[in-house]
Amino acid sequence: MTSSDYLKDIKEIKHLMNKSSRFISLSGLSGIMAGIYALVGAWFARQELGNAYAVLNDKYIYGGRSAFIEEITFNLIVIAAIVLCLAIITGIILTQRKARKNGEKIFDKTALKLLINFLIPLVTGGIFTLILLQKGQVGLVASTTLIFYGLACVNASKFTVGHVKYLGFANIILGLIATQYVGYGLYFWAIGFGIFHIIYGGLMYILLERTAK
Amino acid sequence: MSIINNINKAFDHRIRLGIMSILMVNEYADFKTLKELLSVTDGNLASHTKALEKVEYIKVEKQFIGRKPNTRYSATPLGKVEFKKHIEALEQLIRKSE
Numbered sequence: 001m002t003s004s005d006y007l008k009d010i011k012e013i014k015h016l017m018n019k020s021s022r023f024i025s026l027s028g029l030s031g032i033m034a035g036i037y038a039l040v041g042a043w044f045a046r047q048e049l050g051n052a053y054a055v056l057n058d059k060y061i062y063g064g065r066s067a068f069i070e071e072i073t074f075n076l077i078v079i080a081a082i083v084l085c086l087a088i089i090t091g092i093i094l095t096q097r098k099a100r101k102n103g104e105k106i107f108d109k110t111a112l113k114l115l116i117n118f119l120i121p122l123v124t125g126g127i128f129t130l131i132l133l134q135k136g137q138v139g140l141v142a143s144t145t146l147i148f149y150g151l152a153c154v155n156a157s158k159f160t161v162g163h164v165k166y167l168g169f170a171n172i173i174l175g176l177i178a179t180q181y182v183g184y185g186l187y188f189w190a191i192g193f194g195i196f197h198i199i200y201g202g203l204m205y206i207l208l209e210r211t212a213k
Numbered sequence: 214m215s216i217i218n219n220i221n222k223a224f225d226h227r228i229r230l231g232i233m234s235i236l237m238v239n240e241y242a243d244f245k246t247l248k249e250l251l252s253v254t255d256g257n258l259a260s261h262t263k264a265l266e267k268v269e270y271i272k273v274e275k276q277f278i279g280r281k282p283n284t285r286y287s288a289t290p291l292g293k294v295e296f297k298k299h300i301e302a303l304e305q306l307i308r309k310s311e
Binding site: 006007012013014100 | 227230231234235237238239242246250251278300303304306307
């Protein structure tokens with residue numbers, strides 16, 4: 001063997017260590033489902049905001065305006081929470097199914113690493129969003145959630161199929177654009193969490209899962 | 214001389230090197246995973262895992278997942294030590310020839 005053969009060996013070793021230590025059972029289908037939930041959630045939120053404008057334009061509203069705004073905000077948070085929970089539960093179920101099919105454990109070291117690295121930016125963003133709401137800065141909530149979600153995807157991409165980082169980049173850019181269009185947050189939200197997820201999940205499903213069969 | 218001694222004959226094959234690489238960073242891997250990661254045939258993989266098992270560098274466990282038999286492999290402490298030595302020797306050889 002020549003030294004270039006040895007070098008090739010080392011490269012191959014590195015490649016295999018990398019490839020085998022990432023959590024690759026993430027289901028593309030769960031991305032599509034998450035996108036659909038997000039769009040449905042956006043539709044409900046749109047209804048809620050529609051009601052809000054109707055009532056706020058009414059000069060003879062009983063009770064305080066701020067109490068009403070609080071109620072709307074609460075409803076919006078509930079919608080967001082339901083969407084998030086549904087997306088996570090579906091994600092876990094579908095990933096579990098895929099992992100079982102591949103004969104892998106759903107919760108191995110790679111999954112744990114993936115989860116921790118995904119959650120660090122996401123939880124930070126979640127807390128920051130709650131603070132924005134607390135301070136009444138509703139206008140920047142959509143951008144903030146999109147940006148932090150994007151960062152979470154980029155961070156997690158090192159521990160799963162690398163393609164996730166493109167979903168992350170797309171959401172970060174969208175989030176930054178959304179800062180310039182305060183008041184249209186819901187539409188950006190629907191694009192980022194809804195349409196991007198559906199496109200990304202669909203691509204993953206076609207690229208990785210169908211070819212695997 | 215010592216460098217040559219550390220080049221381990223048991224690893225002197227692309228597929229064996231691959232099996233060990235995967236088992237170094239993963240607690241264990243099953244037959245199918247190894248096969249897919251290394252893109253080799255069943256028979257080819259089986260003969261190489263057997264060779265590594267014989268020198269006790271890897272451990273083989275057979276079990277059932279549902280009704281399907283499942284064979285999983287893990288690196289033994291001996292295998293890990295020997296593999297590290299082998300890689301260090303490879304790196305030294307590369308450095309020397311540069």
